Each structure stands twice: as structure tokens, then as C-alpha cells.
Amino acid sequence: MKNAVTARDISHSFGTNRVLNHITFVIPSGEIFGLLGPSGAGKTTLIKLLTGQLKQDSGYAELLGKDTKELSASDHGQIGIMMDSLGLYDRLSVYNNLAFYADIYRVSHNKIADILKGIGLYEARNTAVSKLSKGMKNRLSLARALMNDAGILFLDEPTSGLDPVTTREIHSILREQREKGKTIFLTTHNMFEAESLCDHIALLSEGSIVEYGTPADICRKYNHLNMLRVTLKGGEIISLENSSASALQMKEYLERNAVETIHSTEPTLETVFIELTGKGLD
Amino acid sequence: MHNIIAIFKKQLKDTLKNKTVLIQFVMFPVLTLVMNNTIKIDGMPENFFVNLFATMYIGMAPLTSIAAIVAEEKEQNTLRVLLMSNVKPREYLLGVGSYIWLACMLGALVICAAGSYTIHESIIFMIIMATGILVSLLIGLAIGAWSKTQMMATSISIPVMMIFSFLPMLSMFHTGIAKIAKFTYSEQVSMMLNQVSSLQLEVNNVVILIANIFLFTVLFSFAYKKCGLD
Numbered sequence: 001m002k003n004a005v006t007a008r009d010i011s012h013s014f015g016t017n018r019v020l021n022h023i024t025f026v027i028p029s030g031e032i033f034g035l036l037g038p039s040g041a042g043k044t045t046l047i048k049l050l051t052g053q054l055k056q057d058s059g060y061a062e063l064l065g066k067d068t069k070e071l072s073a074s075d076h077g078q079i080g081i082m083m084d085s086l087g088l089y090d091r092l093s094v095y096n097n098l099a100f101y102a103d104i105y106r107v108s109h110n111k112i113a114d115i116l117k118g119i120g121l122y123e124a125r126n127t128a129v130s131k132l133s134k135g136m137k138n139r140l141s142l143a144r145a146l147m148n149d150a151g152i153l154f155l156d157e158p159t160s161g162l163d164p165v166t167t168r169e170i171h172s173i174l175r176e177q178r179e180k181g182k183t184i185f186l187t188t189h190n191m192f193e194a195e196s197l198c199d200h201i202a203l204l205s206e207g208s209i210v211e212y213g214t215p216a217d218i219c220r221k222y223n224h225l226n227m228l229r230v231t232l233k234g235g236e237i238i239s240l241e242n243s244s245a246s247a248l249q250m251k252e253y254l255e256r257n258a259v260e261t262i263h264s265t266e267p268t269l270e271t272v273f274i275e276l277t278g279k280g281l282d
Numbered sequence: 283m284h285n286i287i288a289i290f291k292k293q294l295k296d297t298l299k300n301k302t303v304l305i306q307f308v309m310f311p312v313l314t315l316v317m318n319n320t321i322k323i324d325g326m327p328e329n330f331f332v333n334l335f336a337t338m339y340i341g342m343a344p345l346t347s348i349a350a351i352v353a354e355e356k357e358q359n360t361l362r363v364l365l366m367s368n369v370k371p372r373e374y375l376l377g378v379g380s381y382i383w384l385a386c387m388l389g390a391l392v393i394c395a396a397g398s399y400t401i402h403e404s405i406i407f408m409i410i411m412a413t414g415i416l417v418s419l420l421i422g423l424a425i426g427a428w429s430k431t432q433m434m435a436t437s438i439s440i441p442v443m444m445i446f447s448f449l450p451m452l453s454m455f456h457t458g459i460a461k462i463a464k465f466t467y468s469e470q471v472s473m474m475l476n477q478v479s480s481l482q483l484e485v486n487n488v489v490i491l492i493a494n495i496f497l498f499t500v501l502f503s504f505a506y507k508k509c510g511l512d
């Protein structure tokens with residue numbers, strides 16, 4: 001299938017601050033692609049470059065088959081964006097925020113109620129945005145990004161600061177969108193989100209992609225991080241490599257009947273990230 | 283056109299909830315109605331309050347409200363998101379600008395109705411108001427484009443609007459001020475408003491007005507080029 005986004009060797013600086021370094025990746029159509037990285041890694045900057053809000057210093061990026069430096073207003077009508085600063089009209093009601101964008105996108109107002117129901121904001125439709133909780137604002141911003149039924153969505157940390165229940169709701173909305181054939185580019189700090197939701201992920205650290213692949217592949221690749229955690233009956237905790245090298249020692253514990261529990265700690269994206277960068281994701 | 287109308291509608295809904303902008307639109311029209319009907323001093327020129335408040339209205343309402351609206355949209359990032367839909371900067375400026383222009387024209391109509399004008403005079407009055415409001419909008423847009431936050435827009439637009447709306451009044455009392463004030467659009471507008479019944483435009487009046495429009499258009503373009511709309 002065609003690629004929805006292509007980025008080739010993109011670099012970008014703000015003044016002397018090099019924020020993105022030789023970024024290369026593609027997003028096949030119909031996928032959820034996750035850009036995972038800690039604060040300041042350059043995630044928002046990359047979204048801005050890919051959506052034509054900023055122009056990269058060097059390299060080439062393509063969206064909808066067009067050079068992102070040359071996107072027009074009507075191209076922007078073909079994408080849905082949820083920015084980190086949500087950009088909602090505080091004094092207007094939930095409904096009127098969407099009604100405005102329905103007008104802009106020339107979409108029937110009848111669609112607003114359906115979208116609001118789908119995203120769980122129908123009851124709050126007459127509430128002013130300034131009175132909404134963080135989670136509700138995020139959902140409203142997502143609803144607006146869905147308004148024009150765009151083929152590709154750019155979502156900058158759609159679930160940051162949300163409770164697990166709301167996060168799960170948003171995930172199910174995103175999966176629904178993927179079912180409909182939409183391509184989704186999202187950024188996140190949250191490795192669980194990346195693992196459970198994304199088809200492919202890229203780990204971004206200080207402006208460079210340090211790993212790229214499916215979450216399962218990445219974890220498998222770093223399986224040397226897989227350890228066995230053995231808790232002995234005395235309460236002592238021992239870490240053993242998950243390999244034949246540990247067999248003798250395991251055997252001994254088992255023969256002594258000294259084992260309380262055994263866990264294998266497969267690598268998570270977080271441990272992979274720490275292995276690669278020496279830093280965590282938060 | 284479609285987008286401009288959508289922005290116009292949104293702006294209307296928003297103003298009804300935005301007391302600081304709303305009060306700009308209605309304060310002087312209401313003040314004119316009240317003062318004109320309650321205070322009558324012997325020897326006071328006809329339509330004294332009407333002309334006074336009309337000039338102040340022009341200098342204040344369009345300028346401060348559009349500067350505040352544009353700067354707020356930048357500060358809240360609503361403008362950035364809007365420009366990432368299929369809206370062009372020009373459409374946004376026209377949508378907001380035409381909205382404020384019309385809102386102020388409604389206010390001007392009330393002020394005009396408070397005065398004792400014939401239909402012919404009223405038409406001339408409204409044409410002068412329309413021009414003055416337009417120049418003020420240009421100044422306000424320049425301030426809005428320049429400012430990163432609403433706070434910054436307010437702190438610039440207050441002294442600017444004070445100058446333009448009070449100069450005509452001060453120049454009534456001080457000939458030195460009058461000599462300088464002559465070159466501002468607000469003084470020109472004020473002078474024209476004082477003679478709606480027998481308006482005789484001289485070349486220099488028109489030149490000064492056009493020079494004002496030119497100057498503020500250049501200022502706006504500069505602010506827009508420098509800061510854009512984000």
C-alpha cells in the first residue's frame with residue numbers, strides 16, 4: 001500500500017539548538033504510527049514540520065503525495081490535527097466549537113451530535129469549554145480533528161495527563177478510525193500506549209530516531225534484557241539471565257525447595273529506551 | 283467567502299460571551315444616548331456630545347477590540363489550529379475585520395440616531411464613521427499582529443487609542459496641539475463630523491486620510507511579516 005507520510009533525512013534547528021537530526025521513516029497508509037520520546041525530544045517539532053507549520057532546514061518530507069513545504073489551505077482541509085495546545089474557543093460551548101469547524105469544513109451540523117456521542121461529550125454539549133476538565137477538552141479537540149473525516153490524523157499527545165478510563169476510551173476511538181482505513185500519527189510519552197495501540201513506533205531521543213519497528217519486534221530484538229526474577233522463601237530477590245547459563249543455579253534453588261515465585265521480565269519499550277539512551281521516558 | 287461568513291458567525295457568538303469586547307461596542311452609543319438627552323447647556327454647539335463620543339468611539343472600539351481578539355487567538359493557539367484547517371490568513375483577517383466593522387457601524391448608527399440629523403446628514407455621518415472605523419481597524423490589526431498575548435495587545439492599544447481619541451478634544455482647547463493633531467485621521471474625522479450639514483472636503487483632508495490609511499497599512503504589513511499570525 002502507498003505511504004501516507006515519507007520523511008527523508010530531516011534535520012531542523014531553532015537557532016543553534018539542533019532539535020531534529022537526520023530523521024528518516026515512512027508511515028504506510030492505514031496504520032497507527034507512534035512517535036515515542038521524552039519531553040523535549042522533538043516530537044511536536046516533527047509534527048509541525050510534517051504538517052507544514054514549520055519548514056525543515058534540510059531533508060524532504062511528503063504528506064498526501066506532496067512536499068510538506070508546499071501544502072496549501074485545501075491540503076490542510078484533508079488532514080485532521082490535534083495540537084498539544086488544544087486551540088479550543090474557551091467561551092464557546094462544546095457544540096459551538098464543533099459547529100464552527102463544521103462550517104469551515106462544509107460538513108452538515110447533523111454530524112456534530114453523532115461525533116459528540118461517539119466521543120462521550122454529548123451530555124456536555126452546551127457547556128462552555130472553559131468549564132471542561134482536561135480530559136473532556138482533549139476529547140473535544142480530538143472530535144474536532146475528526147470533523148472533516150480526514151484520511152490522516154496527526155495527534156500530539158492525545159492522552160497526556162488523562163486518567164486510564166478516558167485514555168482507554170480514546171484508544172478505542174483511534175482503533176475505530178484505523179478500522180475505517182485512517183492513518184494516524186501520534187506522539188506519546190506513554191510506552192503502554194505505544195505498545196498496545198501502534199502498528200509501528202519510532203523511539204525519538206534528543207532529535208534522533210534510535211529505534212524503529214513494531215513494538216513486538218523491538219522488544220524481541222532486545223530480548224537479552226529478558227531476566228528471571230526469583231523471589232526466595234526467605235524474601236531475597238535474585239535476578240538471573242533468562243538463558244541456559246542460569247539453569248544450574250535455578251536447579252539448585254528448586255531442589256532446595258527455596259523458590260517462592262519466578263517472573264520473567266521481558267524487555268518493555270521503556271527498558272529498551274533506557275538501554276538505548278540511558279534515560280527514561282518521563 | 284464561505285470561510286469568512288463562518289468566522290463572522292463564530293465571532294458573533296463569541297462576542298456575546300465576551301464582556302470586555304461587548305462593552306467596547308455598546309458603551310459609547312449608550313453614553314451618547316444618555317448624555318445627549320439629559321445634559322443641555324445653553325450655548326453648547328448642536329450635537330456636541332454626538333460628535334465628541336463618535337470620535338472617541340472610532341478611536342477606541344474598533345482598535346482595541348480587534349487587537350484583543352487577534353492577540354487572544356494567537357495566545358490561545360486557536361488561530362494556529364484554524365489556519366491548519368482550510369482557512370487562509372486573508373480569510374481570517376477579513377472575517378474578523380468585517381465583523382468588527384459591522385458591529386461598530388451598528389454602534390455608529392445608534393450614535394447617529396441620538397443626534398438631530400436629516401437623512402442626508404445621517405448618510406454623510408455614517409460614511410465618515412465608516413472611514414474612521416476602517417482606519418482604526420488597520421491600527422488594531424497591526425497591534426494584534428505584533429502582539430504575542432492579549433496582555434501585550436492591551437498594553438499597546440491603550441496608549442495608542444488614547445492618543446487618537448483624545449487628540450481631537452484636546453485640540454479644541456490648545457492651538458499648538460491642533461496643529462499636530464490635524465495630521466491624524468481622528469482629528470480629520472472629528473472635523474468632518476462637525477460639519478456634516480455643509481461638508482466641504484479640501485484636498486488636504488483627503489490627502490491626510492489617505493496618508494493615514496497608507497501608513498497603517500504599511501505598519502500592519504510590517505507587523506504581519508515580522509510576526510505572522512502565530
Ligand SMILES: Nc1ncnc2c1ncn2[C@@H]1O[C@H](COP(=O)(O)OP(=O)(O)OP(=O)(O)O)[C@@H](O)[C@H]1O
Nearest residue numbers: 014017019037038039040041042043044045046084
Ligand atoms: N519555536 C521554538 N523556538 C525555539 N526552540 C524551540 C521552539 N519549539 C521547540 N523548541 C525546542 O525544541 C526542542 C524540542 O521541542 P518539542 O516541543 O518538539 O519537544 P517535544 O518532544 O514535543 O516535547 P514535549 O513532550 O514536552 O511536548 C526543545 O528543546 C524546545 O525547547
Ligand SMILES: [Mg+2]
Nearest residue numbers: 043044084156
Ligand atoms: Mg510536544
